[in-house]
Amino acid sequence: xxxxxxxxxxxxxxxxxxxxxxxxxxxxxxxxxxxxxxxxxxxxxxxxxxxxxxxxxxxxxxxxxxxxxxxxxxxxxxxxxxxxxxxxxxxxxxxxxxxxxxxxxxxxxxxxxxxxxxxxxxx
Amino acid sequence: xxxxxxxxxxxxxxxxxxxxxxxxxxxxxxxxxxxxxxxxxxxxxxxxxxxxxxxxxxxxxxxxxxxxxxxxxxxxxxxxxxxxxxxxxxxxxxxxxxxxxxxxxxxxxxxxxxxxxxxxxxx
DNA sequence: TTGCTAGATCGATCGTCATCAATTCAGGCC
DNA sequence: GGCCTGAATTGATGACGATCGATCTAGCAA
Numbered sequence: 001x002x003x004x005x006x007x008x009x010x011x012x013x014x015x016x017x018x019x020x021x022x023x024x025x026x027x028x029x030x031x032x033x034x035x036x037x038x039x040x041x042x043x044x045x046x047x048x049x050x051x052x053x054x055x056x057x058x059x060x061x062x063x064x065x066x067x068x069x070x071x072x073x074x075x076x077x078x079x080x081x082x083x084x085x086x087x088x089x090x091x092x093x094x095x096x097x098x099x100x101x102x103x104x105x106x107x108x109x110x111x112x113x114x115x116x117x118x119x120x121x122x123x
Numbered sequence: 124x125x126x127x128x129x130x131x132x133x134x135x136x137x138x139x140x141x142x143x144x145x146x147x148x149x150x151x152x153x154x155x156x157x158x159x160x161x162x163x164x165x166x167x168x169x170x171x172x173x174x175x176x177x178x179x180x181x182x183x184x185x186x187x188x189x190x191x192x193x194x195x196x197x198x199x200x201x202x203x204x205x206x207x208x209x210x211x212x213x214x215x216x217x218x219x220x221x222x223x224x225x226x227x228x229x230x231x232x233x234x235x236x237x238x239x240x241x242x243x244x245x246x
Numbered sequence: 247t248t249g250c251t252a253g254a255t256c257g258a259t260c261g262t263c264a265t266c267a268a269t270t271c272a273g274g275c276c
Numbered sequence: 277g278g279c280c281t282g283a284a285t286t287g288a289t290g291a292c293g294a295t296c297g298a299t300c301t302a303g304c305a306a
Contacts (some may be wrong), residue, residue: 030179030180030197031176031180036176037172039175040169040171040174043170044263046170046243047166048163048263049156049163050159052154052166052246053153053154055246056153056154059153059246067283069282069283077264078266078267079283080267080268080284083283083285084285099273101273102272102274102281104282113244114243117240121240123182171293173294190253191252192252192253200294200295200296201296202252202253203295203296204296206254206255207254207255207295222253224252224304225251226252227252227254
């Protein structure tokens with residue numbers, strides 16, 4: 001057995017019991033399961049090279065926005081695939097989608113990247 | 124065809140030609156493929172709930188370090204799985220591994236999370 | 247030496263994800 | 277109305293990743 005465990009055996013088992021309300025009963029600093037899943041979902045959106053490039057291109061685009069037709073080229077991916085990635089970024093709250101006429105314009109959600117960065121600090 | 128493209132057709136095709144040296148010939152601000160892959164790899168390490176909890180637990184642990192036996196319990200995972208996740212975090216430069224006697228102690232690499240956070244700002 | 251324990255590695259399995267071709271939807275134009 | 281174009285959705289496929297049981301390695305103690 002472990003030598004340490006300075007009196008925190010209470011935190012030991014926080015798992016299968018089907019999503020126990022939520023965490024932090026009092027002296028439990030570490031992330032609970034639900035929090036961790038939510039935050040991981042956020043990072044999953046950033047865990048793909050093509051999605052990072054999408055964010056980068058949109059950020060650098062003229063007017064801070066770009067339509068899908070401007071994005072398929074640089075990425076070398078098919079239109080459905082790019083649309084798929086854009087949806088993931090929108091669902092993650094990182095991109096904003098605005099349809100004007102035939103075109104769909106994507107732009108960075110202000111402060112979204114900064115907020116994600118803060119998650120790392122408050123782990 | 125697209126109406127926009129304010130004179131940046133040069134950036135259009137940067138894809139299949141088998142990893143062209145590297146990016147940014149001059150006026151190409153967006154992430155190149157290689158950069159994107161490297162940065163995505165970083166976020167991949169954070170894109171798992173259990174790894175986030177590992178970081179959280181290690182950070183909150185007494186002395187800022189924890190051995191594997193302290194980590195399998197809270198996560199409800201087998202020892203090989205925890206070891207696997209820890210290796211990924213070490214390879215990503217987020218955790219430091221120190222073997223003392225029988226035990227392996229893991230601690231946060233100072234400034235690693237902050238550096239990852241900065242990547243978001245410099246997309 | 248033998249035995250024991252903490253941890254890493256290996257192999258297999260199962261689920262998730264990235265990608266594409268085909269289709270569908272929606273907004274302009276004739 | 278019918279047609280064209282930009283974009284989203286669907287279905288299938290191949291690759292990657294999380295997990296586990298079994299095995300292997302490294303320290304420590306009889």
